[in-house]
Amino acid sequence: MRSDRRAVVVGAGSNGLVCAIHLARAGLDVTVLEHAPRPGGASSSVEATLPGFVHDHCAGFNPMTAASPAMRELELEAEGVRWIQPGAIMAHPFDDGTAIALHLGLEATVASLDGAHPGAGGLWRELIEQYRPLAGRLVETIFGPLPPVRAPIALAAALRRDGLLLARRMTGSVEAFGLDVFDGADRPTAWLAGSAQHSGLPPSTAGSGAFGFLLQLIAHSYGWPFPAGGQGAITDALLAIATREGVRVRCEAHVERVLVHGGRTAGVALKDGDEVPARDVVTTISARPLAALLPDDALPHRLMRRLRIWRYSTAAFKLDYALRGPVPWSAAEAREAAVVHVAGELRELAAAAQAGERGEVPERPAVVVGQHTLLDPSRAPAGQHTLYCYAHVPARYACSDEDVAARVEQQFERFAPGFSELVLARALRNPQRTEAENPSLVGGDLGGGSYELDQQLVFRPAPELCRYRTPLRGLYVAGASVHPGGSVHGMSGRSAARALLADRRLRPWRA
Ligand SMILES: Cc1cc2nc3c(=O)[nH]c(=O)nc-3n(C[C@H](O)[C@H](O)[C@H](O)COP(=O)(O)OP(=O)(O)OC[C@H]3O[C@@H](n4cnc5c(N)ncnc54)[C@H](O)[C@@H]3O)c2cc1C
Known part of the structure; x- marks a missing residue:
């Protein structure tokens, strides 16, 4: 393979793997470099609590994957992904024991x-x-x-x-x-x-x-499906395709710098001192860590500034439980829903979000809950259950992690009395740990930066970058800080690959 056909992709999350597949299918020699010991990024699953209990580490549900043209055309089902499509999708319980449910059926x-x-x-x-x-x-x-x-x-x-x-x-x-x-x-x-x-x-x-x-x-159109066996099934499927196409994935390979020679990218330097030469580099990490990889003069000053002052949203405080039985929600509709939004009344939902924005952990956090094992028994031993939860908290807070978890659990007791007696084990992840594991999730923000209007569409992350090219020749950007933002959809990975291939005058693969 001639060296000018080499391309490097930074990050082996869903966008990185989708991008690598497209580049390899067009004939490039692709290496994906990944900070973590395993590929998958925010789309992975682990036995975080007890053996036999499989928990989704970050993403838990896949409405965007189901709707995404970039994922649909890869036919992940042919690689073994089996989608579970909940009929009772989401329930929002209230204090009086009632709930409103969102169903697949209108x-x-x-x-x-x-x-x-x-x-x-x-x-x-x-x-x-x-x-x-x-x-x-x-x-x-x-x-x-x-x-x-x-x-x-x-x-x-x-x-x-x-x-x-x-x-x-x-x-x-x-x-x-x-x-x-x-x-x-x-x-x-x-x-x-x-x-x-x-x-x-x-x-x-x-x-x-x-x-x-x-x-x-x-x-109501595509559902909120999730893969049997855990989010890792999506990564496994993408990896299987990528490997078949000849893509190399190197884990524990933290990229520290993008190398620039003669006004264009020349590869990357890793934290361990190794250099990986490549004509083109596609990054899939979020805006601030991207800026940290680049020489000061790699991009015009105003663009570097835009990346460096990119605003992140509140963090996800993640809790995973191994339970001896299903959650005893007071509201019947919550007992059968795949997702439960624990917050109560509108004013409480607003108060929880406002506390997070003010830098405080809400007294009554709003919690996104996933009850995968109601529909996917393969994720836990027979009769037992997992529970997937996260609450929005500030990136840093004064109280202890135990206090945050206690506030979340009080919310569970409020809507599901007796919850605590079911807990066999619990794993919690604070924002610092989330970022240490995946440096793209700055401050534990789950979406690659705030979705306020000035960070959306052409402003994600900037008009010069939102179409995946950059002013530095050979550097392309994808990932959650680039339009259309976060979620497991692979769209920016595909679009960045297409931009790169067009610049190289190579024919892109199309389904
Ligand atoms: C708690 C949580 C819940 C979520 N829930 C959902 C959900 O239910 N549904 C949904 O669709 N989305 C959800 N999301 C969002 C979704 O998971 C992400 O937006 C999506 O997975 C991003 O994919 P990506 O490939 O752009 O980035 P990532 O998956 O984050 O991949 C980036 C990769 O780059 C690696 N990396 C970072 N820095 C370097 C470096 N310097 N060198 C080498 N590698 C590096 C990281 O380790 C990581 O593997 C959730 C996210 C979180 C955190």
């Missing part, structure tokens, strides 16, 4: 909403029936390279004046979106706002409307 969701607030179900049906036929176009518009062209024109033609209404709602807060759609009803709005938590945006923040709505629209 009518079951309508009934649940109506049970909480008569009339809310009909309003949701009207909204989803209008937008579900357009879900594919919306996904294409939001996931695709910028500027999107075909999909938004088709959307605008289909929606006409309603396009403006949708744009207003999506650029606004999820709280405003919910109150608008549900005629001011609080609980249905809390149910919608709970889904925006996955973005790390507080429910009153502009732009959170898009996250809450799209995640729930995708639920």
Whole structure:
């Protein structure tokens, strides 16, 4: 293989592996360099508590994977991924023992909403029936390279004046979106706002409307599936394809510097002193650590500054439990849902997010909970269960990790009395450990940086970088700090590979 066909990909997460597959399929000699002892990044699973209990380390659910053209075309199923598609997707319980549930089926969701607030179900049906036929176009518009062209024109033609209404709602807060759609009803709005938590945006923040709505629209269109056996199954499948294409993956290979000679990339230097020569380098790590890899003058000053002052969101404080039985939620709908949003009323969801933003651990944290073993018994010994949880906390806080865990567990006791008696073992991960394990997750932020509007679309991370090329010849960027942002979708990995191949005048692989 001639040396000018060498390419290096920094990071063996989903974007790095997808990128490597595309580069190798076009004939390049690809090495993926990974800081951690194992590939997978934020898409992996481990026996974190007890032998036989498999826990998803970071990502737990895959609506974006299911909707992503980059993942669909790789046909992960042929590599052994078996998707589990929950019918009861998510429940949002309240103190009175009721809950509102999001189902794959629209009518079951309508009934649940109506049970909480008569009339809310009909309003949701009207909204989803209008937008579900357009879900594919919306996904294409939001996931695709910028500027999107075909999909938004088709959307605008289909929606006409309603396009403006949708744009207003999506650029606004999820709280405003919910109150608008549900005629001011609080609980249905809390149910919608709970889904925006996955973005790390507080429910009153502009732009959170898009996250809450799209995640729930995708639920009715693609579901929120997850792979049998754990997230590691996705990484295993990507690795199997990459290996077949001749990609080399080197773990415990922390990239410290991008080498620049004669105004273009020449490879990378590792922490252990080794150098890996390559004509092109694709990074998939988030903005600030990317800036740290580059010589000061590698990019124009304003771009380096943009990367260095990139804002991260609150951190995910991760808790995994091995349980002797299923969680005894008071609300029946929570007992069967794959995901439970533990927060209670809308004002409590907002208060938890605001505390995190102020640098405080909320007294009553809002918690995203995954109950995979209700549907996937392969993840725990017979009759026993795993529980996947994270709460948003500041990157640094004054109280102890035990205190944070105790606050989360008080929330569980509040909505599921008797929870504590089921615990066989617990593993907790604070923001510092998250970042040490994966330096791309700065301060424990799960999404590669805040999703406030000035860090989205062309501003993710900057107009000059959002199309995956950079002003430094041979350097390409992907990963959660680049449009379309975080989640296990591999879209920026694919787009960065296509940009690189176009610059090399190589034909890209297309399904
Ligand atoms: C707690 C948590 C929950 C989440 N839940 C979900 C969910 O349910 N669904 C979902 O779709 N998404 C979820 N996400 C987000 C999602 O996991 C990520 O956005 C996605 O996996 C990012 O993929 P990536 O390839 O861009 O980056 P990563 O998977 O983070 O990969 C980057 C890789 O680069 C490596 N690296 C970093 N620095 C260096 C260096 N200097 N040299 C070499 N290697 C380096 C890292 O070790 C890592 O392996 C969650 C994330 C977290 C943290």
